[in-house]
Amino acid sequence: MSATSYPKDKINILFLENISPIAVQLFRDNGYTQVQQLAGALGEAELIEAIKHVHLLGIRSKTHISERVLQAAPRLQAIGCFCIGVNQVDLEAAARHGVSVFNAPYSNTRSVAELVLGLSVMLLRRVIDKHTAAHKGIWLKDARGSHELRGKTMGLIGYGNIGSQVSVIAEALGMKVLYYDQETKLPLGNARACATMEAVLSESDIVSLHVPGTAHTRNLIHAGNLQQFKKGTMLINCSRGEVVDLEALAAALASGHLGGAAADVFPLEPEKNGDPFQTPLQGLPNVILTPHIGGSTEEAQVNIGEDVGQKLFQYLEKGVSYGSHTVPPISLPPMDGTHRILHIHNNVPGVLSEINTLLADNGVNIEGQYLKTNDRIGYVVLDVNRQLSQQAITLLRNVKGTIKLRLLY
Known part of the structure; x- marks a missing residue:
């Protein structure tokens, strides 16, 4: 089974603010070649320019993620805050755009x-x-x-x-x-x-x-x-x-x-x-x-790099959303012989019923399914027949309230 349906050399990962090399190495060791590192933070205008084609973004406390930044990042799947807090991210806006936000609340x-x-x-x-x-x-x-x-x-x-x-x-x-x-x-x-x-x-x-x-x-x-x-x-x-x-x-x-x-x-x-x-x-x-050095030890940065790096990796490769501040928590083991689809939508009544009806009426068999919601959005993980996964993707794009749709593998 391929870890992801999207070619790894086409997935763009941007790490800012001297994030621990252990997070960078995690992705490179798993075949992701487009990993860019920048030493400092970026202002809003610079970030809007840099984030246009980014799928995963890693930041610390100095980089601020606003509605304007998120609007400029249509491919963005997740943000990793390599620190304790997430107050530098507009979480409401991230949820509206279907972007999962992770942090490391215990590591330092x-x-x-x-x-x-x-x-x-x-x-x-x-x-x-x-x-x-x-x-x-x-x-x-x-x-x-x-x-x-x-x-x-x-x-x-x-x-x-x-x-x-x-x-x-x-x-x-x-x-x-x-x-x-x-x-x-x-x-x-x-x-x-x-x-x-x-x-x-x-x-x-x-x-x-x-x-x-x-x-x-x-x-x-x-x-x-x-x-x-x-x-x-x-x-x-x-x-x-x-x-x-x-x-x-x-x-x-x-x-x-x-x-x-x-x-x-x-x-x-x-x-x-x-x-x-x-x-x-x-x-x-x-x-x-002291200049905001409470969590600035080498040990803490390694722990944070491992924690947030793994959360981003698991979300990208398996759709695991535990620890996210925006996407409801789901963790499902891979299912052989299927393709996995991730569907993020506005939390309104009837979405799951519409998904099931659309797929059933078009002969797409659901091998496994899980839904979790919060007060803002719903997150559905679907395992469907491999031969019909592209048809399922086409159908799911038309479901009301769809925010983000991804064929994982």
Whole structure:
């Protein structure tokens, strides 16, 4: 059985933003020769030009996929976000165009968690101030204001994959852990859930944010609730730049109400290395600024490359859509002696009935079939008789609400 009905040397794959070579090698090892790699992100106009004939697109967090980009990509089957989030993709538009969107929600969890704990140590020991002084030739050996992690309280806002991992490591280092999450989450170890975010803020020595970037979390930390922090508390943000009002945070740091802060993410981040960067937190004492490196370890990039690369490969070759944010999850084993057809359509009543009636009335026998829907689209996988697959394709093009149709093999 051929892995795909379309010649592999005609399938165009574009990887941007220095995606791990392991993903590139996966496709090349399986016979895909048209794999292009670019080091940086592309702006909308450049991407519209580059994506016209692309079947698979791989990006990280800097490349933004808009409705205009998707309109320019009629052959695009799937987008792989080689990172945790998918907020850089217009998911509604991707669903309308029948484009499957994958990501790696767990692959860099450990890297981010370790950075949070490392930043915690440096903030409590006021390492950044001593480091800066030493580079200026000033000796600042002083125990005042320096503390151990052991016995301190770590407050987590958000207790998902990363927050819970931070919880486990923090407790292993002797910390007490409090957390708040909008959803009920089972505590790990001796961590304690709090009924309100304010309870976490008021009792913690270090507060670490682990929430998604949404309209509800924009300026989650603001001038009002910064006053609810204990005096001297440290704030760490390795989640999304928009969740903290940086002007308010700078004021709280300058007044001495907060003892320090670390930020790895910012509302506006440079497109590439070397570009100018500004934030209200620059120049403040005991503040650590890092350039969105939470998941930037070699181990994490390999894990992400393997995870998203495999999801794209399985979708391209078998129609497996598990992990997609736009196409309903389906995974069916190959069936010998058949051709497989993938049909993505608007989720409206009667589509499956129309498909079955059309094929039956024209003598096309369905050997296997599976339908899964979400609130936007439906995804049908059909295994049909080999001799009649082209006839089936012609018939299915006329089904109402058809978005995308592909003869897989």
